[in-house]
Amino acid sequence: MKLNFFKYQGAGNDFVLIDNRDNTVQNIDKEQVALLCDRRFGIGGDGLMLLEKEPGFDFKMVYYNADGNEGSMCGNGGRCIVAFAKHLGVITYTTKFLATDGVHHAKISDGGEWVSLQMIDVEEINKDGEAFVLNTGSPHYVKTAADLAVKDVYNEGRAIRNNTTYKQEGINVNFVEPEGDGFFVRTFERGVENETYACGTGVTAVALAMAKKNGQFGTINTPIRVLGGNINIRFDHDGERFSNIFLEGPAKLVFEGQIEI
Numbered sequence: 001m002k003l004n005f006f007k008y009q010g011a012g013n014d015f016v017l018i019d020n021r022d023n024t025v026q027n028i029d030k031e032q033v034a035l036l037c038d039r040r041f042g043i044g045g046d047g048l049m050l051l052e053k054e055p056g057f058d059f060k061m062v063y064y065n066a067d068g069n070e071g072s073m074c075g076n077g078g079r080c081i082v083a084f085a086k087h088l089g090v091i092t093y094t095t096k097f098l099a100t101d102g103v104h105h106a107k108i109s110d111g112g113e114w115v116s117l118q119m120i121d122v123e124e125i126n127k128d129g130e131a132f133v134l135n136t137g138s139p140h141y142v143k144t145a146a147d148l149a150v151k152d153v154y155n156e157g158r159a160i161r162n163n164t165t166y167k168q169e170g171i172n173v174n175f176v177e178p179e180g181d182g183f184f185v186r187t188f189e190r191g192v193e194n195e196t197y198a199c200g201t202g203v204t205a206v207a208l209a210m211a212k213k214n215g216q217f218g219t220i221n222t223p224i225r226v227l228g229g230n231i232n233i234r235f236d237h238d239g240e241r242f243s244n245i246f247l248e249g250p251a252k253l254v255f256e257g258q259i260e261i
């Protein structure tokens with residue numbers, strides 16, 4: 001099968017995107033997705049997305065993790081597929097699309113490289129020892145850390161992701177340290193099974209967990225630095241519920257090409 005692909009990155013979280021409005025990609029298997037995402041034998045990416053037609057929506061986002069398993073919601077992927085939809089002429093500056101966790105609204109800047117994506121509302125934040133556990137479309141573990149720049153995120157994150165509590169379903173592990181008027185965050189991602197340069201649902205989880213931890217209510221704006229750039233999260237917190245959550249950051253086309261699989 002010959003595929004035309006587009007490679008995007010959002011704060012260094014990178015993805016292979018395929019326009020599947022004509023349904024040429026059907027029953028893509030785990031090995032094929034993993035090969036496309038492989039940085040040595042394939043194109044390379046933290047995940048792969050198909051942009052598909054969906055009645056009542058501008059498009060549907062189908063997301064796979066780099067290991068080939070169909071993943072849950074991907075925030076940076078969501079921002080990249082919005083930029084891709086604009087590039088294809090499917091949308092102009094605003095959109096309503098469907099993803100695995102439900103309906104998403106998004107807005108894209110004039111230049112088409114800055115995307116604000118609404119995330120699902122969150123009510124439940126649990127504790128695991130000192131850490132926070134919540135689902136922002138994907139499951140996340142959030143733990144504060146000191147000297148994050150030199151932390152062994154790969155080994156510590158992998159150990160948490162594979163402990164008896166999380167081994168079966170997996171979890172994304174985020175370490176956070178205060179920085180300026182926001183935070184610095186590093187994430188070990190399930191499905192990539194490695195540290196990535198950014199994780200959108202992850203930084204969203206961090207922003208909400210830190211607001212809960214610090215007792216912040218009202219409309220909150222949280223700037224977060226990740227290894228691949230800067231992301232902003234704004235949301236409302238009424239003490240019970242987090243709503244109007246927006247994940248904002250860059251989404252850029254890197255290159256496009258054709259590959260035979």
Ligand SMILES: N[C@H](CCC[C@H](N)C(=O)O)C(=O)O
Nearest residue numbers: 071074075076138199200201
């Ligand atoms: N990189 C993604 C998360 C992908 C989800 C995945 N790692 C999982 O939970 O299976 C993001 O920007 O939100």
